[in-house]
Amino acid sequence: MNFPILSSLILLPLIGSFFIFFSKSKNKTYESSKYIALFIALANFVLSIYLWFIFDSDTSEFQFVENRKWILGFVNYKVGVDGISILFIILTTFITCICVIAVNSSIKNRLKEFLVAILLMETLMIGVFCSLDLIIFYLFFEGGLIPMFLIIGIWGGERRVYSAFKFFLYTLLGSVLMLIAIISIYWMTGTTDVEKLFELGINTKYQNLLWLAFFSSFAVKTPMWPVHTWLPDAHVEAPTAGSVLLAAILLKMAGYGFIRFSLGLFPEASEYFLPLIYSLSLIAIIYTSLVALMQEDMKKLIAYSSVAHMGFVTLGIFTTTQQGIEGSIFQMISHGLVSAALFLCVGVIYERAHSRLISKYGGLVSIMPKYAVVLMIFTLGSIGLPGTTGFIGEFLILVAVFKKNFLVACIASLGIILAAAYMLWLYKRIIFGKLTNNDLKSLFDLKNSEIIILWSLAVPIVFFGFYPEPLLNTVETSVENLIEIYNSNISTN
Numbered sequence: 001m002n003f004p005i006l007s008s009l010i011l012l013p014l015i016g017s018f019f020i021f022f023s024k025s026k027n028k029t030y031e032s033s034k035y036i037a038l039f040i041a042l043a044n045f046v047l048s049i050y051l052w053f054i055f056d057s058d059t060s061e062f063q064f065v066e067n068r069k070w071i072l073g074f075v076n077y078k079v080g081v082d083g084i085s086i087l088f089i090i091l092t093t094f095i096t097c098i099c100v101i102a103v104n105s106s107i108k109n110r111l112k113e114f115l116v117a118i119l120l121m122e123t124l125m126i127g128v129f130c131s132l133d134l135i136i137f138y139l140f141f142e143g144g145l146i147p148m149f150l151i152i153g154i155w156g157g158e159r160r161v162y163s164a165f166k167f168f169l170y171t172l173l174g175s176v177l178m179l180i181a182i183i184s185i186y187w188m189t190g191t192t193d194v195e196k197l198f199e200l201g202i203n204t205k206y207q208n209l210l211w212l213a214f215f216s217s218f219a220v221k222t223p224m225w226p227v228h229t230w231l232p233d234a235h236v237e238a239p240t241a242g243s244v245l246l247a248a249i250l251l252k253m254a255g256y257g258f259i260r261f262s263l264g265l266f267p268e269a270s271e272y273f274l275p276l277i278y279s280l281s282l283i284a285i286i287y288t289s290l291v292a293l294m295q296e297d298m299k300k301l302i303a304y305s306s307v308a309h310m311g312f313v314t315l316g317i318f319t320t321t322q323q324g325i326e327g328s329i330f331q332m333i334s335h336g337l338v339s340a341a342l343f344l345c346v347g348v349i350y351e352r353a354h355s356r357l358i359s360k361y362g363g364l365v366s367i368m369p370k371y372a373v374v375l376m377i378f379t380l381g382s383i384g385l386p387g388t389t390g391f392i393g394e395f396l397i398l399v400a401v402f403k404k405n406f407l408v409a410c411i412a413s414l415g416i417i418l419a420a421a422y423m424l425w426l427y428k429r430i431i432f433g434k435l436t437n438n439d440l441k442s443l444f445d446l447k448n449s450e451i452i453i454l455w456s457l458a459v460p461i462v463f464f465g466f467y468p469e470p471l472l473n474t475v476e477t478s479v480e481n482l483i484e485i486y487n488s489n490i491s492t493n
Helices: 005-022 031-054 083-106 111-130 134-143 145-155 160-189 194-200 204-221 230-237 240-265 267-272 274-293 298-317 322-353 369-383 389-404 406-431 438-442 448-466 469-492
Strands: 063-071 075-081
Touching: 005 031, 005 063, 005 075, 005 083, 005 111, 031 083, 031 111, 075 083, 075 111, 075 134, 083 111, 083 240, 083 322, 083 448, 083 469, 111 134, 111 145, 111 240, 134 145, 134 160, 134 194, 145 160, 145 240, 160 194, 160 204, 160 230, 194 240, 204 240, 204 267, 230 240, 230 298, 240 267, 240 298, 240 322, 240 469, 267 274, 267 469, 274 298, 274 406, 298 322, 298 389, 298 406, 322 369, 322 389, 322 448, 322 469, 369 389, 369 406, 369 448, 389 406, 389 448
Parallel strands: none
Antiparallel strands: 063 075
8 A cells, every 4th residue: 555544644633733823713713723623633533444444453564664764864754553553543533533522612712722732642642653663752752742731731720830840840751761761772773663673672681771761751651650640730730622632642652652662672671570560550550549539629530540540551561461461452442432531521510610629519410411321321431340341451451460460460359349439439429419509500411512522432432342342353463463572582581
């Protein structure tokens, strides 16, 4: 196939953002910008679905590869996809569409610039999942910091500047070490081409240090305990669309990095640091679940639940088994949909009542029954009820962990019980009980645009919960190949 489909996916939002930025409007509402952004986002989503349609899931090789010299032959612009990365691209394009539609009512100032930031984010996030060169990966990976920093810092809440700088500094400091590691890899091997590095392997003497350097960046982005504290602050202050992008896509870039680079390039080190990963993941699952139980702010509760869910992801990845890695990928896709939906649900009632405090609500089922139904679906998806995507991911992960370490699996299972505790308690306090707050009586149920947004997330959560085959079949061959490479590198060293 000669058509550069991956470059098109990367460049289309970028071109759209430039077009919106330099466009002029007779009024200051920039209504036309919304439709342009939505058209571009939908076009990119359709293109990503087409990519999935023509993708051959029976081969483990990277497909639709584009390789062009960039900086004097030192850095090549090399992109391609396999079964692991293609699902994250589709998730990115889908969530971007949701964000653009959700902007409709939540952003009133500098709308044009906000849409530009969202489309830039889409370009950079797709670039991360396509990159087959370490330098290109790093540029896309870190480039995403800038639009998200602006989204939080300009359109956020009262403490937006503090939260934006905290987010930026945490993630940047971690990534500096990754840059040093990439330079070291080039110095040792003479290349930053990911496919070549898989073949060459990395000298075992340096793997531990390089693994830790990459880990420092991915751990902050995931985020893992104890470098997770930026996430609740960022979520609380970010506008709804910003929270959706942050939870649904940005956190997944680190999980993808663990699979692609930590396992792919540093198998010996991944095996060596297994106790560290298990320990930090378990602390994240149990500790942040307990912290979530104590939250009074809805956004903070969902943010802490994200840390706990990503703890399951890191557990599954480092089991280095078919079930574990497939479960982690599935869990990341599921969490992307569920967390996006939960933050949108919070945004719905925040726009009406201008409060995120759980204590301010109660009895909403009597005045917002449609809202109560969709929130129940997303709550059950977050818990991992059978019939939702959350169950498939967590079940596969726990089965894989049980085979590796019985004690770790037992402790991790407690996280599911705690998740049920804080999510159901949240739902009970918001939806059920008596309607004691008179200010809530004036609230109205979901608008048509909100129904479209929320049900477009609810449908895949339930559909893939009952029928996970399309997603699992897509990743199966690529995961098998990754495990083979991993095990062969372990045995030869």
